[in-house]
Amino acid sequence: MCGIAGYIGEEQAREIIIDGLKRLEYRGYDSAGVAIAGDKGLQIRKAVGRIENLEKLMAEEPVSGNLGIGHTRWATHGEPTKVNAHPHTNEDGTIAVVHNGIIENYAELRTWLKDEHGVTFKSETDTEVIAHLIGLMYKGDLLEAVFEAVSKLSGAYAIGVVCADEPDRIVAVRNDAPLIVGLGENCNFLASDIPAMLKYCRSIYFIENCETVLITKDEVTIFNAKREKVKRDIYHVTMDADAAEKGGHDHFMIKEIYEQPQGILKTIERRLDENGRVKLDGIKLTRKELSDIERVYIVACGTAYHAGLIGKYAIERFAGIPVEVDIASEFRYRNPFVNAKTLFICISQSGETLDTLMALREAKKKGARVLSIVNVVGSSVARESDDVFYTWAGPEIAVASTKAFTTQMVCLYLLALYMAAENGTLEEGQFTRVMDELKRTPELIREVLSRENAIKKIAKRIYKNENVFFIGRGLDASIAFEGALKLKEISYIHAFAIAAGELKHGTIALLDMDTLVITLASQTALNDKIVSNIKEVKARGAEVISLAKDGAVKIADESDDVIYIPECIDEVAPILAIVPLQLLAYHIAKLRGCDIDKPKNLAKSVTVE
Numbered sequence: 001m002c003g004i005a006g007y008i009g010e011e012q013a014r015e016i017i018i019d020g021l022k023r024l025e026y027r028g029y030d031s032a033g034v035a036i037a038g039d040k041g042l043q044i045r046k047a048v049g050r051i052e053n054l055e056k057l058m059a060e061e062p063v064s065g066n067l068g069i070g071h072t073r074w075a076t077h078g079e080p081t082k083v084n085a086h087p088h089t090n091e092d093g094t095i096a097v098v099h100n101g102i103i104e105n106y107a108e109l110r111t112w113l114k115d116e117h118g119v120t121f122k123s124e125t126d127t128e129v130i131a132h133l134i135g136l137m138y139k140g141d142l143l144e145a146v147f148e149a150v151s152k153l154s155g156a157y158a159i160g161v162v163c164a165d166e167p168d169r170i171v172a173v174r175n176d177a178p179l180i181v182g183l184g185e186n187c188n189f190l191a192s193d194i195p196a197m198l199k200y201c202r203s204i205y206f207i208e209n210c211e212t213v214l215i216t217k218d219e220v221t222i223f224n225a226k227r228e229k230v231k232r233d234i235y236h237v238t239m240d241a242d243a244a245e246k247g248g249h250d251h252f253m254i255k256e257i258y259e260q261p262q263g264i265l266k267t268i269e270r271r272l273d274e275n276g277r278v279k280l281d282g283i284k285l286t287r288k289e290l291s292d293i294e295r296v297y298i299v300a301c302g303t304a305y306h307a308g309l310i311g312k313y314a315i316e317r318f319a320g321i322p323v324e325v326d327i328a329s330e331f332r333y334r335n336p337f338v339n340a341k342t343l344f345i346c347i348s349q350s351g352e353t354l355d356t357l358m359a360l361r362e363a364k365k366k367g368a369r370v371l372s373i374v375n376v377v378g379s380s381v382a383r384e385s386d387d388v389f390y391t392w393a394g395p396e397i398a399v400a401s402t403k404a405f406t407t408q409m410v411c412l413y414l415l416a417l418y419m420a421a422e423n424g425t426l427e428e429g430q431f432t433r434v435m436d437e438l439k440r441t442p443e444l445i446r447e448v449l450s451r452e453n454a455i456k457k458i459a460k461r462i463y464k465n466e467n468v469f470f471i472g473r474g475l476d477a478s479i480a481f482e483g484a485l486k487l488k489e490i491s492y493i494h495a496f497a498i499a500a501g502e503l504k505h506g507t508i509a510l511l512d513m514d515t516l517v518i519t520l521a522s523q524t525a526l527n528d529k530i531v532s533n534i535k536e537v538k539a540r541g542a543e544v545i546s547l548a549k550d551g552a553v554k555i556a557d558e559s560d561d562v563i564y565i566p567e568c569i570d571e572v573a574p575i576l577a578i579v580p581l582q583l584l585a586y587h588i589a590k591l592r593g594c595d596i597d598k599p600k601n602l603a604k605s606v607t608v609e
């Protein structure tokens with residue numbers, strides 16, 4: 001969601017900024033722009049749509065200079081037009097601002113700037129308010145002006161500012177939206193995320209909330225809210241630069257689907273000791289603390305929330321502790337039973353989802369201990385949690401989450417098994433049975449992936465359907481939700497998921513011969529019940545494609561087609577069952593000609609509430 005890339009150094013800024021913006025494309029955007037400071041003052045170029053449109057414009061109307069900021073905008077205030085695209089400037093065009101986030105008091109500020117200072121606004125954005133505010137405060141010192149201006153802002157934001165009269169500096173501020181500074185040789189970088197600068201530098205500073213940073217070619221100075229200089233440790237990025245490339249695949253999504261076995265293996269290996277027991281190195285959850293926990297709260301959004309539903313099952317079943325799962329954007333606005341005896345688990349791939357971050361802060365205020373399951377090292381959620389359980393999935397670039405989901409489920413299983421071992425709630429035989437099977441999941445997923453052609457065939461048959469239902473029971477109900485989300489977000493097909501037993505309480509009214517029902521039947525213990533559901537659906541004329549384990553004869557007899565996954569215990573079946581649904585969504589979207597890695601209206605990292 002909105003990307004910021006900035007550069008100051010000895011090279012032409014335009015190429016480096018455009019390259020950085022391209023590496024942030026995964027965040028989602030609908031327009032892009034740059035402000036380059038050079039001999040000709042500030043040169044602003046903006047274009048609607050893809051970055052290629054901006055590049056075309058820059059070829060027709062070239063810019064030059066060794067300092068600049070760039071932006072990809074995901075529209076919030078005002079349509080995705082050229083006028084609304086960032087950067088925005090003050091009235092005389094000497095100060096340019098890019099911004100990620102939402103300024104909540106922008107309407108009051110806009111009125112004040114108009115009425116009291118006669119400011120004329122060009123765009124409908126909240127961002128333009130920042131540019132005018134800085135312009136108003138500017139008395140020859142950009143840093144001072146930014147300090148003054150941000151003291152008037154409320155909301156969540158990361159901003160980058162350049163000034164024609166001070167072409168040797170970028171000033172940036174962070175408040176609840178990600179911002180990092182990269183340290184190069186005779187140059188420095190600004191960005192929303194690491195991939196934007198991975199090609200140029202590996203040493204970075206994470207900018208914290210309410211911090212302002214002054215970036216020159218040779219120096220980076222960070223200030224806290226009281227305008228005092230703060231010292232920050234350098235973080236050395238170890239991420240493989242290739243990990244953020246497609247590596248011969250058509251899309252990041254399919255590459256990431258195929259990376260699941262290795263991601264899971266890494267996630268498991270890092271958490272097992274030489275005796276095959278779960279070790280929570282770096283996580284200070286002692287036996288005593290565990291025995292004090294009365295309730296677990298899992299909070300997340302979207303796909304991560306679906307992993308949470310599986311986590312509820314695992315923790316309740318193995319560790320015998322009651323678990324509540326909540327959508328982060330809802331959690332804050334209730335009065336949840338969270339206190340010092342609550343273990344609050346946040347799940348987030350990006351670690352920057354604002355809804356999740358706000359829920360985390362709310363839980364901390366209430367005294368809960370916060371453990372997060374996060375993929376991005378050093379992200380906001382990770383830094384604000386008491387403990388972090390990293391998923392070692394590697395960078396997930398495609399908007400549709402795949403490998404983060406399977407590794408999140410694996411983390412939750414490991415955590416549940418750890419709790420069970422500490423609490424003595426699972427017999428040794430049961431522990432070994434689940435752990436052994438969990439260790440086998442990378443190999444089982446490889447087997448699922450080897451069956452991609454069968455899924456492609458089904459995709460070909462059904463890709464024109466406009467209405468798909470996903471049903472399942474128990475763990476399969478949660479996978480139904482995730483399967484439907486994958487399909488709708490990348491193929492734009494209407495997909496609806498419901499617990500199979502709930503169908504008859506209303507939703508079945510929608511079924512007829514034009515409906516396709518994907519039935520998840522990976523839970524052998526519930527097979528008889530799901531067969532009855534298939535019969536109900538078939539009786540309404542709907543077509544049924546089931547997902548079942550090898551040899552599930554009864555399911556095959558009742559269904560029009562079956563997607564098979566290898567035999568495994570029911571407890572770990574969700575980790576396998578989602579993979580064919582990811583592949584199915586991918587191939588359907590491909591056949592429909594959709595922009596798979598960058599679906600419309602979506603952003604990878606949702607940094608607004």
Ligand code: F6R
Pocket residue numbers: 301302303304305347348349350351352353356399400401402485486489604605606
């Ligand atoms: C769907 C998807 C989203 C995210 C959600 C939370 O494929 O990716 O539903 O799961 O926006 O994002 P994170 O996990 O980064 O907090």
